[in-house]
Amino acid sequence: MQAEPQAFDRVLSSMCTDPHPDARDAAERFLATNPGDPATYQRVADLEDEAVALLGEVAGLADPAGYVASGGTEANVQAVRIARERADSPRPNVVVSEAAHFSFQKAADVLEVELRLVPTDGDHCADLEAVRASVDSDTALVVGVAGTTEYGRVDPIPELGEIADSVGALLHVDAAWGGFVLPFTDYEWGFDHAPVDTMAIDPHKMGRAAVPAGGLLARSESLLDELAVDTPYLESTAQATLTGTRSGAGVASAVAAMRTLWPAGYREQYLRSQRNAEWLADALEKRGYEVVDPTLPLVAASVPRPTFEALRAEGWRISRTATGELRVVCMPHVTREMLASFVADLDRLEVRASVPVVGDD
Amino acid sequence: MQAEPQAFDRVLSSMCTDPHPDARDAAERFLATNPGDPATYQRVADLEDEAVALLGEVAGLADPAGYVASGGTEANVQAVRIARERADSPRPNVVVSEAAHFSFQKAADVLEVELRLVPTDGDHCADLEAVRASVDSDTALVVGVAGTTEYGRVDPIPELGEIADSVGALLHVDAAWGGFVLPFTDYEWGFDHAPVDTMAIDPHKMGRAAVPAGGLLARSESLLDELAVDTPYLESTAQATLTGTRSGAGVASAVAAMRTLWPAGYREQYLRSQRNAEWLADALEKRGYEVVDPTLPLVAASVPRPTFEALRAEGWRISRTATGELRVVCMPHVTREMLASFVADLDRLEVRASVPVVGDD
CATH class of the missing domain: 3.90.1150.10 (Aspartate Aminotransferase, domain 1)
Structure with missing residues (x-):
């Protein structure tokens, strides 16, 4: 067990963990790199492509788009942002169960979309009847949680996909915590189980990467294009991330952990x-x-x-x-x-x- | 000189740099900590308080509010967000020179505020006449850049403060790159030179911390309160940051670098x-x-x-x-x-x- 400040011997509250030794080594080797500037830091930019491909394997998506985000909050905010940009409505809304992470409230505040929180059923999952009653033609996004923060519950993702489809909304899955656990269960949660458009899946939680290494996956590059901002004075031409400078340590450690541990x-x-x-x-x-x-x-x-x-x-x-x-x-x-x-x-x-x-x- | 991937011997394009050895050591010691969960990771939360106090010293603010952000982009987005929340107008605008970093375009896209880009003068600084002509009663924020990305220029911050004041707008200074250089020049750029409300000042640029260690400073805690979102299942009660889980490595390395190098x-x-x-x-x-x-x-x-x-x-x-x-x-x-x-x-x-x-x- 390591000495303070990184001792985990009494930590029962965190969804982060001690990074895998390979992940720690990689983080230290890439500590001074910035995947936000891929023309300068090319090696870590290549590693980020590998990270996204590996995350796609975990989540059942053959040709994934996405990037290594600062964490689940950024991935959830960005998913809401994609949906807002795609929506026809001037007053788009997002439907999610009250068991979802508070980052959806943050996303709604930041992005000024309406958040419709629906109750859970007796087993702490999104109540499908309540979701059906909440969606309408202004619904831009339906969110399913695959591993809730409080009880580790998995919402019925395929059914949420059907509801989203019925009103022309996108479907986002928050598997920030659950993503590296669910492939070994019978749950239907991934891109191969339902018409999932975007997903949060964090290497720095159950994936054993070093913080900060979250993951945003999208079924197609065109979804990510909704986020792109032009980038002068970087030799790359556009940036889809919410942050600018990003942690190469997070990217490299995510790849190292997934290479070692998957599956x-x-x-x-x-x-x-x-x-x-x-x-x-x-x-x-x-x-x-x-x-x-x-x-x-x-x-x-x-x-x-x-x-x-x-x-x-x-x-x-x-x-x-x-x-x-x-x-x-x-x-x-x-x-x-x-x-x-x-x-x-x-x-x-x-x-x-x-x-x-x-x-x- | 270190081996690839962290060799800096041909890097002339980056605003990041090789972290100071003390910063690197601290980053490695705090790699597995998360200041986004202060009740679990108390030591790094205490270090963040010290980081903000030290950043305040650098920027001329005695009792600063703020936090260690992922970088200048987050700090700029958050400053725009504070101003949007404070604004009376349903159509708030932000006035900034076209020399400002593209993160203000990102902020405008994300936050759906109007960005009014004004030309620079012959010396690549914000043209004051153009700024005066652009502000109106819907202006929520005037931005001055203290060290532009392209030419390292410093906008006339005190004059921009007067203009902001004349329309009841806030004043934000983007010193993400310049903040650790300007204290040793004659420029007027800090909280002690002008009625600055918020500032971006990044330890991971000229401050020699490890990525990700940006800084958002605010003159008062009440400005940060505009960002607060309630946090269930964290023992802390509210979160003002844009991201959730954050890098303890960034926080610890920022403190280590500033302890060693300031002034x-x-x-x-x-x-x-x-x-x-x-x-x-x-x-x-x-x-x-x-x-x-x-x-x-x-x-x-x-x-x-x-x-x-x-x-x-x-x-x-x-x-x-x-x-x-x-x-x-x-x-x-x-x-x-x-x-x-x-x-x-x-x-x-x-x-x-x-x-x-x-x-x-």
């Missing part, structure tokens, strides 16, 4: 993470907490606030869902030993709802 | 870069090229296209202004020896306008 390494990592999530869910259930079934490696449980605070004071990095449940993301750095130690601390520190919080003791 | 190291670096620019300008002028006087360390000269192409084929990373001049940015990695070698190649490869390009011979 066998990611499969093994998924199976281990999933087993850990199920073990933790079981342990919490046995202790009487209400647990949301971890269908992907993410556990949510009704641990009371005082106990949560006591665990944080003990140094555990944990976070909560909007409704206050403890949320543990079983990233690759989260081992069975860590979880056993966490559960032992939970047993020791458990605070009955009636007992006040006692500071960091 | 004496940056002063020395500026003096060396400025002398190099003047040496190159002189050498080019002696050879009969028309040269734009380098008032900051950036040289533009009328080298014909075939010669330019022959130099690129020789491996020199060079770029052109919109009107086709050769453009050499005298970054800290650009030594006198490099420039002498470049001029020797220029002499050897000089192609008369009448002679066709001869490939990479």
